[in-house]
Amino acid sequence: MTSMHDDLNNPATAALWGKVVEGFKYISGSGWENRANYEHFWSLVRHLYKLAYGEKAELPVEYKASLAFMFAGHAGRIRKGIRPRPYFHHILMVVYLAWLLRLPSYLIAAAIHHDDIEDIPKNLGVTDLWVIAELKWLISEPSLETVVNLTNKQHPDGKHAGQMEKMATIHTEEATLKLIDRICNLWDMRRDKPKDFTPDRIRQECTNAQQLADAMPTPAPPEVLALLRISINLLLKENSLTPA
Secondary structure (H helix, E strand, O other): OOOHHHHHOOHHHHHHHHHHHHHHHHHHOOOHHHOOOHHHHHHHHHHHHHHHHOOOOOOOHHHHHHHHHHHHHHOOOEEOOOOOEEHHHHHHHHHHHHHHOOOOHHHHHHHHOOOHHHHHHHHHOOOHHHHHHHHHHHOOHHHHHHHHHHOOOOOOOOHHHHHHHHHOOOOHHHHHHHHHHHHHHHHHHHHOOOOOOOHHHHHHHHHHHHHHHHOOOOOOOHHHHHHHHHHHHHHHHHOOOOOO
């Protein structure tokens, strides 16, 4: 694997990583007590959009209904880790990274809803078919197809095996969004270590993340792969483990 120092010696990659850190730290500084605060949510969204696109940028109307639905569907959920944080913080990290990387609008819509089918039914006591029906009113068919393709399904060999199969068969753009999701997960692991965060678990998470990238028949964009490498190497280094 390319070393973190090699990636960060590239001025463009270093600048991009700097923007990632700025946005993620802003989200991290937003307290868990705001997990059901609607005004706080929109203030956070607008700030992240300006970080990604510039101070004069205004959040497009096309995203507002989707963001409102996502917030309502995940309201009250807490992210796993040693510090309780609103689950929508993770979703906004994925969306912010999609904005920062200038992904097309259909993928940004998919980023907003990427956990809806899997998690909203359990949170609200509805069916996944109900969630899909609601999403049909909110997003385009390509966006919904992406959300469906990224939703984890039960697999006889476990969650990671199912994800590996998908990475080898879904569109490159969809698989890239999955890598972005994983980059955000790795940040969460660095910031709020899970209770069972043993050296073996850390190494396995890093190995799994790299395997997802390697499973893609067509590689993800180089800037996404660079962010993934940096995320993996930082997680290993900060836990006194040798980078792969």
